[in-house]
Amino acid sequence: TCQFAPLSIVSSIISMQSKPDMRKVIHSIKVGIALVLVSLLYLLDPLYKQVGDNALWAIMTVVVIFEFSAGATLGKGLNRGIGTILGGGLGCLAAILADEVGGIGNIIIVGISVFVFGAAATYSRLVPSIKRRYEYGAVIFILTFNLVVVSGLRADKIIKLARERLSTICMGFAICIFINLLIFPMWASDELHNSLATRFEKLACCIEECLEEYFRIVNEKENQLSANFSSCKSVLQSKSNDESLVNFSRWEPWHGKFGFSYPWDKYQQIGDATRELAVTIVSLQGCLQYPGQPSPAIRQSIKEPCEVVGSSLVWTLRQLGGSIMKMERCRPKALMASKSHSTNIELSLVTSHSILGAAENGEGLAMASFVFLLMK
């Protein structure tokens, strides 16, 4: 109990910061617990007698594998396992081969095999499709292969050494999985799901602000832009984050509302559609900043249809975001699509002479392609 007194102090100090940091604090505490558990291999005499200095590998595994989300941890752990087994197996073969030759040929064979396998694995690390999911495995493969081949010259019982190391790595992996998945697990898939669903709300807010802004400067005559487009820009830059989350999600097992072989690709496609819409909104912003605005009278004349189409867009976006969040089929989708399409045509007739018109139409277009994507 003495051991857990500082825990509460530390966590209470850190949690005085902002709320979203709580997940980081929980993660840090989980890492601390995992480290203490794995250190027990050294600390307790009976355990140490079993594993000996190989406990080093268990600690290393925990430190390196333990990632923020469950998917990342599982992915890294499996990569490490596969890399170790492959590297160890090939390394043993090469070491035995080198041993049979003997003498100076021994060293030459070891050198050549280190060079060839190291270069080949490094090259495969740079291939984009492997890099995305198996880069860490390749690193571990190189490391293990090298260590096994090279120490084959020095250690006699290489198979025994390899088995012991593998078992300690498995121990480290088991501790990681246990702590990471059972104590407040943080699923990359949940994060992906939420970020995608709230993105619709963000975009809807942006459109609302944009329209408000446009008709506000009608009255004030002064063109100072107060609308906040940073959320829109963050949507624009979300691609790489999405990709890594989708990658992690693929590693995650069945949990909560997500089944096996959940269509993560679809998330990426919807993400692409939201980014396209964000492009349109940002260029709408460009129209707002344009110094040579049309006269207030002209803008006033297009106010009503713009607001109609704008609010229908906003409503549709919120509707879509809500249905994704709740994972329901969005029934009146076709209805909405046709409705927004007809409003859009009406609008384009009315406002085809205005500058805003173009942007709104572009928006409708992105919208249509977006609804199209969702229908699939």
Place this chain on the structure above:
Amino acid sequence: TCQFAPLSIVSSIISMQSKPDMRKVIHSIKVGIALVLVSLLYLLDPLYKQVGDNALWAIMTVVVIFEFSAGATLGKGLNRGIGTILGGGLGCLAAILADEVGGIGNIIIVGISVFVFGAAATYSRLVPSIKRRYEYGAVIFILTFNLVVVSGLRADKIIKLARERLSTICMGFAICIFINLLIFPMWASDELHNSLATRFEKLACCIEECLEEYFRIVNEKENQLSANFSSCKSVLQSKSNDESLVNFSRWEPWHGKFGFSYPWDKYQQIGDATRELAVTIVSLQGCLQYPGQPSPAIRQSIKEPCEVVGSSLVWTLRQLGGSIMKMERCRPKALMASKSHSTNIELSLVTSHSILGAAENGEGLAMASFVFLLMK
């Protein structure tokens, strides 16, 4: 010589693929050479007698640190060094403290210190500003601290052990730096520089294609989009890549045409400006895809001014790209800016009734902000 026969075969096989892969092949070969060199610590008896089993750490360092670009390697290496020294130092202190207490208190102190330092370092890993540049150092800190504290219970000569490990890590680091920086070095700064300069050319091509496309469908009446916007979209998604390259470039020493404390931030700003321009071009594409195009006659009437402003934009972009590539001050910048501005105003008068007009104006705007940035 026998050792290098397979080298030429492997490289000739792999180089039969596309040309840009040559850099990857060279990198792979460099890694292979570094691995062979570091394996000599095991292979040659006199060296092995000096370092013993700690040669393991040298191999690990080479495998983990050796990255594609010089900046990434240096950054990781320095991170590893700092993390090891800090972690080792603190670990020694904690181990000595625990040793003085003795008995069961020993184990409790070790457990608490492992938990507290592990959790604190993990939390700092998640802070964005640290994560960007020092994440790897934090990982190594946790690992080293843990190993040192925990093995302090078992090994008697902990200082000696730490010194030996540190010296082998330094050996591995030296081999990495030697091979990476002296044999065909690949500078992240060069890559950043080139990618930024060629991006202008890409955008210019996109604008050209866009204009061509717009006036081509005047004649053919059919709206099938053949223009290739993937290069434009790649510019849009280049932010995270730019950021990592800028980070690596910061680690790189003086070399070639880049001095110390080169203004890498400026590169990021220019990159942001190109991305803004890319947004405008993508929304231009949106206008092209819009089904309800204005009649050919109207479009024909705006053809000439559009082409004037388009070609001047394209010319300006190529000029800017060229001057960045050659690292010259672009003299007639102010001239060009004012010229394109005046053409733009003229255009906006003529085409303010057209849909394309809006997009072109937005473009001019992004352009202006862009030139503004460059003038600084």
